[in-house]
Amino acid sequence: MYRLLAAVAASLILIFLVLPLVAVFTSLQWTQVVVNLYDPLVFSAMRLSLVTSIISVAASVLLGTPLAYILARGHFRGKRLVGALVELPMVLPPAVAGVALLLAFGRQGLVGRYLGFGLSFSTLAVILAQVFVAAPLYIRAARGSFTAVDLDLERVSLTLGVPPSRTFYRVTIPLSLPGLFGGMIMTWARAMGEFGATIMFAGNLQGVTRTLPLAIYTAMQSDFSAAMVMSALMIIVSVAVLLLARGVLRHPEWGEGSVAEH
């Protein structure tokens, strides 16, 4: 009896999760797809989304990795507070993130006021919005992977006279790679999908701030078929990334065995 109920519940949620995605593709008229893919509106949105999301991931990795390592290894007062603060943007409603970014980096914002110019309405604002909402995902994943690295392995390396920085690059990073990579994928996906903070903080202008999600929203109001084509595009890209991530994470060289070779 319970088994049957569980099966029914499992099927229901599975159908619910997949059905809307299927609907996007069954509603597509394939002749429209070709026309729309060459639409400068679709193309410029796609390019902007790719460029900004890749920069956002790079920024998250460059600036987030040290913080994640400090949070994983460091002992200092207020560590729990810092950890919680870093994760806060992850649970904030995107609209709140948008308001907060405006109040900080807008022309009359906390920082913007002293800059003499506002960062809003620029491609940089798109990137800031993406980093704000997505970087915590990377930091969280990286912190988790660093914590999971066996401290003894680092100690062995250090006692053998390998300097700490080299130990970090030759021992800690390789052992954490699967987790770091997983975090990057999640960060990238979140950055690609960023909508609420972007439209509030960065505005909505083709080629400058109109990323794919904003283009979908804008097209919904005039050209529904373009909105569908772009939605289908985003689903395909998301599935591809998910498969890629799984494939890479399963690859033996990315497993624990790889360290022995170094």
Add this chain to the structure above:
Amino acid sequence: MACSAGYQSLQPERETLMVLAASSLTEPFEQLAEEFERRYPHVRVRLNFAGTQQLRVLLEQGLPADVVATANALHMRALGHRGLVSQPELFARNRLVLVVLRGNPAGIGGLADLTRPHRLVLAASSVPAGGYARQVLSNLEAYFGQDFSESVLKNLVSEESNVKSVLMKVVMGEADAGFVYATDVVAVSDDSLIVVPIPTPANVTADYYIARVAAEANQALARDFIDFVLSPEGREVLSSYGFE
């Protein structure tokens, strides 16, 4: 039975009237709904505001509603052609104004300054207010020369999805200037804004239409609401917010 009757007397069943209205109608329709509910205590009016083009998409996608009020004739006509609304009626008119951020760093003070580099925000072309703004810009070429519209649009930094967001961007100080409805400014008591009128020959008239949504259960109630909007009391509310 007694129990359920007691429950009902505690919470009398109220009819719901779902009204979709253009963003620019926000303030007068909130007041109209309130007064309508006072006259019809058993009715609860649910208001939904969005850009007219969004309202059209919502109705085309089958959102159940009783009344729709749009900020132009175009979208209402399109809904009529698809049999989604019946008997649209003109109930109000509106005009555009330029709003300028007081003390803006670009030094924009009037229409002629708009060709100078600054941050201009408009509603998207598919939004009625955005279409009207572009029309006004090309009408203004009669005053400021042939390439006026083109050189002004070079300063466009964002296309908003409804007219209220245009106003917000200027009120918050993020943008220097934007085109909104004359009525939008009535609702804002903020001295951070300068309202610049547009010469009448170059201005546009925004026509507001109201209609029942076809194939809805509350036809009679929808009719009552529309009649109330068209009544002298309704018109008074609309004109108190600057609608003509």
